[in-house]
Amino acid sequence: MPSRKLEETMPVEVFLEPVPPPMREIVDRLRAILKAATPEAAERVRLGWRILAYDLPIRKHGAYFAWIGAEKTHVHIGFPKGVLMDDPRGVLKGAGITKYARWLTYVPGAPIDEDLITELVLEAKHVAEIPKGLALELRRRRDEESD
Numbered sequence: 001m002p003s004r005k006l007e008e009t010m011p012v013e014v015f016l017e018p019v020p021p022p023m024r025e026i027v028d029r030l031r032a033i034l035k036a037a038t039p040e041a042a043e044r045v046r047l048g049w050r051i052l053a054y055d056l057p058i059r060k061h062g063a064y065f066a067w068i069g070a071e072k073t074h075v076h077i078g079f080p081k082g083v084l085m086d087d088p089r090g091v092l093k094g095a096g097i098t099k100y101a102r103w104l105t106y107v108p109g110a111p112i113d114e115d116l117i118t119e120l121v122l123e124a125k126h127v128a129e130i131p132k133g134l135a136l137e138l139r140r141r142r143d144e145e146s147d
Contacts (some may be wrong), residue, residue: 012052015045019070022108026075027052030068030106033114034077037121041065056128065128066121077117078103079124086123091116 019027034041034054041054042062051069055062069076079085082092082102092102104120106112 010045010047012043012045015047015052016070020072023070023072023075026106026108026112027068027070029112030075030077030117033112033117034066034068034121037118038066038125041125056125058129063128065124074105074107076103076105077120079120079127081124081127084127084130085120087120089116092120 016024016027031043031052035043038054038056041056044053044055045051046053046067049067049069051067053064054066054068055064064080067076067078067080069078078094078101079092080101082094083100085092085102087102091104093105094102104117
């Protein structure tokens with residue numbers, strides 16, 4: 001896995017240069033919504049995962065709470081602790097694929113519901129602020145419920 005130092009040296013705009021225009025439009029829109037909802041979040045490139053990662057200024061090293069990743073045919077906005085998030089609309093994907101992460105996927109031309117994304121980003125922020133011990137207990141309970 002690439003070192004964090006290397007990841008921090010690549011500017012976001014350089015990282016996004018090869019992203020095709022239709023995907024770049026989606027990325028730019030999602031970035032704007034995420035930044036408006038959580039202006040305190042730091043944006044960084046994670047080269048090893050080929051994503052933009054978002055960290056909140058809580059805990060000693062921050063708290064990774066969201067990502068945006070562009071692929072050839074779609075773009076994800078995701079949440080590493082998504083399994084702990086309230087999802088009253090039932091829109092988050094990932095159950096049965098990953099244990100904890102959840103995400104939304106957008107393709108060119110698909111509508112982007114700003115209110116929905118803002119709601120989910122704020123929920124992800126709330127989950128990231130849960131003390132680690134309590135988060136582990138919540139995960140254990142969710143794991144038991146899904147078995």
